[in-house]
Amino acid sequence: MADIIISKFRFIKHSNxxxxxxxxxxxxxxxxxxxxxxxxxxxxxxxxxxxxxxSPSDFGIIGMMLVFTSLCDVIIESGxxxxxxxxxxxxxxxxxxxxxxxxxxxxxAYILLFCFSHLIAEFYKEPIIAQLLKVAGLNVVLNALCIxxxxxxxxxxxxxxxxxxxxxxxxxxxxxxxxLAYNGMGIxxxxxxxxxxxxxxxIGYWLSAKWHPxxxxxxxxxxxxxxxxxxxxLIGLLGTFFANIYNLLVGKIYSxxxxxxxxxxxxFAQLPSTILSSTFQKVSVxxxxxxxxxxxxxxxxxxxxxxxxxxxxxxxxxxxAIISKPLILILLTEKWVVCSxxxxxxxxxxxxxxxxxxxxxxxxxxxxxxxxxRLEIRKKIVFVVILLCSIPFGIMSMICGSxxxxxxxxxxxxxCSYRFIGYRYKDQLADIxxxxxxxxxxxxxxxxxxxxxxxxxxxxxxxTISFWGIYLGTAYMRKFPxxxxxxxxxxxx
Numbered sequence: 001m002a003d004i005i006i007s008k009f010r011f012i013k014h015s016n017x018x019x020x021x022x023x024x025x026x027x028x029x030x031x032x033x034x035x036x037x038x039x040x041x042x043x044x045x046x047x048x049x050x051x052x053x054x055s056p057s058d059f060g061i062i063g064m065m066l067v068f069t070s071l072c073d074v075i076i077e078s079g080x081x082x083x084x085x086x087x088x089x090x091x092x093x094x095x096x097x098x099x100x101x102x103x104x105x106x107x108x109a110y111i112l113l114f115c116f117s118h119l120i121a122e123f124y125k126e127p128i129i130a131q132l133l134k135v136a137g138l139n140v141v142l143n144a145l146c147i148x149x150x151x152x153x154x155x156x157x158x159x160x161x162x163x164x165x166x167x168x169x170x171x172x173x174x175x176x177x178x179x180l181a182y183n184g185m186g187i188x189x190x191x192x193x194x195x196x197x198x199x200x201x202x203i204g205y206w207l208s209a210k211w212h213p214x215x216x217x218x219x220x221x222x223x224x225x226x227x228x229x230x231x232x233x234l235i236g237l238l239g240t241f242f243a244n245i246y247n248l249l250v251g252k253i254y255s256x257x258x259x260x261x262x263x264x265x266x267x268f269a270q271l272p273s274t275i276l277s278s279t280f281q282k283v284s285v286x287x288x289x290x291x292x293x294x295x296x297x298x299x300x301x302x303x304x305x306x307x308x309x310x311x312x313x314x315x316x317x318x319x320x321a322i323i324s325k326p327l328i329l330i331l332l333t334e335k336w337v338v339c340s341x342x343x344x345x346x347x348x349x350x351x352x353x354x355x356x357x358x359x360x361x362x363x364x365x366x367x368x369x370x371x372x373x374r375l376e377i378r379k380k381i382v383f384v385v386i387l388l389c390s391i392p393f394g395i396m397s398m399i400c401g402s403x404x405x406x407x408x409x410x411x412x413x414x415x416c417s418y419r420f421i422g423y424r425y426k427d428q429l430a431d432i433x434x435x436x437x438x439x440x441x442x443x444x445x446x447x448x449x450x451x452x453x454x455x456x457x458x459x460x461x462x463x464t465i466s467f468w469g470i471y472l473g474t475a476y477m478r479k480f481p482x483x484x485x486x487x488x489x490x491x492x493x
Contacts (some may be wrong), residue, residue, distance in 0.1 A: 046174035056260030165204030288365030374443030
């Protein structure tokens with residue numbers, strides 16, 4: 001990892017950029033990583049306490065609404081933030097045009113959510129959703145207000161300020177949600193938590209960015225925003241829709257309680273996935289972009305990413321899969337133990353997802369989003385086929401289908417790096433397989449412990465020691481390349 005990060009910033013220096021900028025970029029990345037860890041940690045802790053205070057049906061109803069609010073957020077953002085960040089010569093016209101574009105789309109989206117809230121409630125046969133959506137839909141407008149100021153903070157390397165705002169927003173909104181839930185507000189505690197968090201972000205981002213829109217509209221800026229973000233928008237829309245399709249189908253076909261179990265298991269699994277993917281994504285795009293004219297060097301750096309991501313992802317998620325039951329019992333109590341097998345299966349599927357993210361980053365860096373869009377469409381066709389085959393057999397069958405899809409999608413992603421940087425299929429499979437097989441062996445060996453230990457705390461500790469001892473010990477003895485990267489971390493930094 002260190003080699004990868006340092007490679008990026010050394011390259012920046014060698015590209016006639018001054019040392020101060022390289023240092024600023026490095027610490028900006030560090031603060032983005034810290035922000036991700038801190039905010040997710042707070043959300044995780046608050047979520048555990050709320051799960052003890054609220055019922056699975058409450059989380060199920062939130063999952064039903066999330067399908068529609070998430071789609072609205074993707075439509076509103078539509079890639080304009082990245083467009084502003086990547087444009088080195090952006091001006092007031094670009095920022096103001098993006099701002100008013102986002103706001104107009106947000107108000108339209110909120111009005112549609114407001115008007116169709118009763119139909120959505122009728123679709124799920126949950127009348128309370130109509131009321132909840134009218135309040136939760138405010139997040140759509142609040143998120144739109146955040147887009148440009150947040151983009152400017154990132155573009156100007158003010159990610160430390162961004163991290164502070166995010167931490168404050170998540171902490172205060174989480175505390176307010178706990179207070180509301182403790183006083184019997186039920187599901188409304190979850191709704192007001194998100195609204196309060198986004199309201200704090202609006203205030204914090206605007207004060208930190210020290211920017212305000214001008215009454216300027218530029219056709220040229222609009223064209224630039226569209227040309228840059230149109231394909232990214234379609235990819236994001238596809239990704240968001242299919243990421244939430246389980247919430248849609250489980251909530252409709254089964255029950256809000258079953259959806260609540262699924263949503264909680266999925267949230268547990270997505271936490272490390274989000275941290276891992278967002279961290280590498282923030283570092284990798286700029287790295288690959290700087291190296292796109294040096295294919296040999298790009299291939300070398302890309303392989304390092306594959307080794308590091310495979311090492312971390314397979315170990316993290318297979319470990320989560322095997323400790324799902326004691327983890328749920330310790331953190332969420334017996335009330336949520338039903339979702340432990342769901343968590344195990346979802347975790348195995350999530351283990352492959354970061355490898356897809358790194359492929360997307362490569363295509364973004366070399367400006368081949370057209371190929372990314374075509375690939376994404378092909379993958380979603382496969383997804384739909386697998387989903388349709390699994391629906392009749394229940395929730396667990398659907399989750400098994402998602403695991404199969406993630407494995408197939410990973411195989412399809414291999415074509416990107418082969419086509420554009422010459423990363424041969426057999427080399428990719430060999431680099432990935434060594435970490436996958438090691439994680440499987442560590443998991444199978446650790447399963448044996450379940451037959452001998454009944455105490456949940458002792459089981460958790462024993463499985464943890466067993467899994468990580470086998471996994472790390474094997475990686476060290478077989479001299480996996482990633483171990484060299486980790487050994488060089490202190491020396492390089």
